[in-house]
Amino acid sequence: MRLFGRLSQEQIVFGLALLLCLAFAVALPGFLTTSNILNLIRSVSILGILGVAMGLVVIGRGIDLSLVALMAVSVAWTMTLIGSGMSLAQALAIGLAFSLFIGAVNGWLVAYVEIPAIFATLAMGTLIYGFGRYFLFELDVAYMPEAARPLLWLGQGTLLGVPVPIFLFAAVCLGGYLFLRYARSGRYLRAVGDNLAAARITGVPARPIIVMQYVLASMVGYSAGIITAASVASMNTRLAISTYVYDVILVVVLGGIGLSGGKGGIRNVIVGTLLIGVLLNGMTIMDIQYTVQNVIKGVILLTAIVIDTILNPRDEQTAQQGDI
């Protein structure tokens, strides 16, 4: 046990992903080919981008349960606007503005009204979906109108033989990494997540930083939505009431970003995303039923958490604060 005692959850999950990769490569012909690996990463790149958005919030000791609902509604509204004849750029700007505004409201509720993030964003998610369904669009699925065809490249195009969503995932990861590492507000974000009171005493503008983290998440979420819409030429607003947001949290937590805040980085999101990607791809190749896939996904998640708990017992601080 001591030998493994230094392993972090990130390394454990990465190890699990490698192990699975190895097993699939031996057992499944056609798994370890360039095209399949590209396909594997492409299929989870949107999940990964959302993971970065969620990761930023969780590092700041928050959580954003309205992330997926906001993404679905703002992008569906953008599509509806384009369909009704608005120019592409203007519709995109309005959708983004709507998304940022809701993000700011989320942040304000958490930072200034001091509602726990989990309740504020849970309520906000339901509110946005209902609002969108009633006022902004009529049908569950918003199709991409002809005028929005230029966007399709973002979701379906390739660059140097590699699908574009992979580049976008990489770009978002790089952006997130640079932000957390080099931007002053990025470091403040981590400080606020680690210990709000201490950060405030040392002069960090804690409340504006909290608002910023939700605005950032909604911005990244909006771009993930545009890529989703581009990749299937439509936006399914039912995502808003599906369990997709828990998949996003799964990626974040699995990768090793603690829900108690202040820990982890973009690398954890990438590792978590890869494990999920390998799992889903392998199970689809094996033609395992969707319901069984969920069971296996759940078991793997629990295994990762159990291994982590054994190797890295709760420290004093987490024990006192609790995980959320």
Next chain:
Amino acid sequence: MRLLKTGIIAATFALSAGSVLAQEGIDDPTRAPYYDSFAGKRVAYVPVAMGFDLTEGWAAGLREALEPLGMKIDVRDPNWSTDAGAQAITSLISEKPDVIVVHNPDVQSYARLLKRAEEAGIYVVQVNMRSSYSTDVFVGADYVGMGERIGQRMVDKCSPANGGSGKVAITQGVLTAAASIYQMQGIKNVLSKHPDVQLVSNQAADWDSTKAKNIAATVIQQHPDLCMITGFWDVMDVGTAAAIKESGKDVYLLTQGGGNRMACDGLSNGTYSEVVVYFVPGQARDMATMIKHLVQNGQAPGTTRTTLFTPLDFLTKDNMTAASCWDLPAKG
């Protein structure tokens, strides 16, 4: 002679009197009872969810046919929640509308409730997805037959004897929906007789286009010589189509749906190769006709059982016309 003359004169008078009457019009004796039988009657409509082409199309068709007669259409939208749907039906049973139109999420959930509704004196019309309990009317596709015809298309297109690779894949919606279960039965009936056609993947995508896309991408990648994918809903198969397009392979995409405009658009721009259509306005009309029949005759609910299978159209780019698909009415 004199008698004849009098007769002619009398006849002329009678005729002219008659034509005067005809100019004023005679009342159709069946008219008043017809309208009286509908005035103030209530129809409650419980779909799986509003907000997509099928359920909106049925609602629009029912409104169009029944509201001018003075009937009231009352929509209860459970928004994909079976619980909320069951609650809606339970409360409707005590509110006692004259007719309940129900779109079942699966074969079991509403069965007992529908029986209770009929016992409470409410006509129950089921649309497109059947419950295990049959009620006064079922209007919808014959899914087993549809599955058999789709299976036959797979054999025709893809059997090695006909020049295909023999590899086919299926993307279902959710496994428990009547549409999925019955269709799989039909497809299996055919494929079991044709061992040369191999089902390489049979997955459920939860009616979601992103999942459908990821499944299709992986399957095509594993089987580059895949001949056909058949999906169970055109809205979901937008994702399947995107995966096929990205792969650059020539995979035949056979999908199905209610024949909304988007299906024809998809055929003409090459998104789908073929769409099996159960024409939604036709189904709405069938429902409305059956409702009119039941309400006019006033027989006790549950005394007769009528099934109306919707005729199926196998639409391709070549055989579709401007009238093959329908548009949702703009919301006023």
